[in-house]
Amino acid sequence: MRIGGQRSLEAQRAAMVAGQLRGRGVRDERVLKAMGEVPRELFVPGWRRSQAYADEALPIEAGQTISQPYIVARMTELLDVRPGDRVLEIGTGSGYQAAILAKLGAEVTTIERQEDLIAQARGRLQELGLADAVVVRAGDGSAGVPEEAPWPRIIVTAAAPTIPMALREQLDPDGGRMVIPVGPRDRQELLVVIRQGNEWVERSDGPCVFVPLIGSEGFPHDA
Numbered sequence: 001m002r003i004g005g006q007r008s009l010e011a012q013r014a015a016m017v018a019g020q021l022r023g024r025g026v027r028d029e030r031v032l033k034a035m036g037e038v039p040r041e042l043f044v045p046g047w048r049r050s051q052a053y054a055d056e057a058l059p060i061e062a063g064q065t066i067s068q069p070y071i072v073a074r075m076t077e078l079l080d081v082r083p084g085d086r087v088l089e090i091g092t093g094s095g096y097q098a099a100i101l102a103k104l105g106a107e108v109t110t111i112e113r114q115e116d117l118i119a120q121a122r123g124r125l126q127e128l129g130l131a132d133a134v135v136v137r138a139g140d141g142s143a144g145v146p147e148e149a150p151w152p153r154i155i156v157t158a159a160a161p162t163i164p165m166a167l168r169e170q171l172d173p174d175g176g177r178m179v180i181p182v183g184p185r186d187r188q189e190l191l192v193v194i195r196q197g198n199e200w201v202e203r204s205d206g207p208c209v210f211v212p213l214i215g216s217e218g219f220p221h222d223a
């Protein structure tokens with residue numbers, strides 16, 4: 001559908017799913033469906049709505065970013081979420097990743113260190129009827145949420161220098177799974193970590209670039 005010579009946002013969303021996701025190997029139909037349903041344009045600043053389905057990360061408020069659609073889909077696929085799973089997300093940002101997880105039926109707790117982003121993310125999730133499925137908290141997510149551990153699923157959407165020990169320990173010993181970008185500030189590897197008892201098996205899904213995780217088990221604030 002074309003409106004004023006431009007493809008409608010719905011048509012852009014469908015094209016994003018077909019080209020950027022399915023076309024690049026995202027196979028999980030539930031993830032593709034969720035990405036086709038959540039209006040990404042609600043999660044970017046108003047003046048960037050026309051770019052919402054661009055094949056790239058976009059700047060959001062507080063100097064942060066909303067991740068590229070492909071990386072959101074790939075991380076979600078790697079997390080392997082089932083309806084009813086409790087998921088801890090570190091780095092709420094715009095709230096888009098949390099919305100995708102909620103659409104998959106997860107019970108999400110998401111933590112953000114930038115107060116400015118929290119109210120906005122809550123508002124967007126409310127608008128989409130997803131507020132009951134997502135708790136947005138303020139704080140340093142690199143320390144996790146120990147009082148609600150163990151977590152069956154943990155997703156970190158900011159780059160960590162190493163896997164935070166707190167998050168390792170809070171992962172469910174019975175097959176808990178974490179997806180996390182790990183490496184120096186300029187380039188990381190997207191790791192999938194699976195815990196069985198006191199063994200943590202890691203594999204890399206390939207290179208990626210994220211904004212830094214800032215905190216007690218992340219990068220220092222001023223480095």
Ligand code: SAM
Nearest residue numbers: 091093094096097112113140141157213214215
């Ligand atoms: N998941 C987000 C989305 O869907 O829009 C994108 C997240 S953005 C790439 C990374 C976010 O992590 C930023 O909003 C940043 O403020 C946040 N962040 C960085 N360090 C953090 C920490 N220690 N605890 C919580 N949030 C943190």
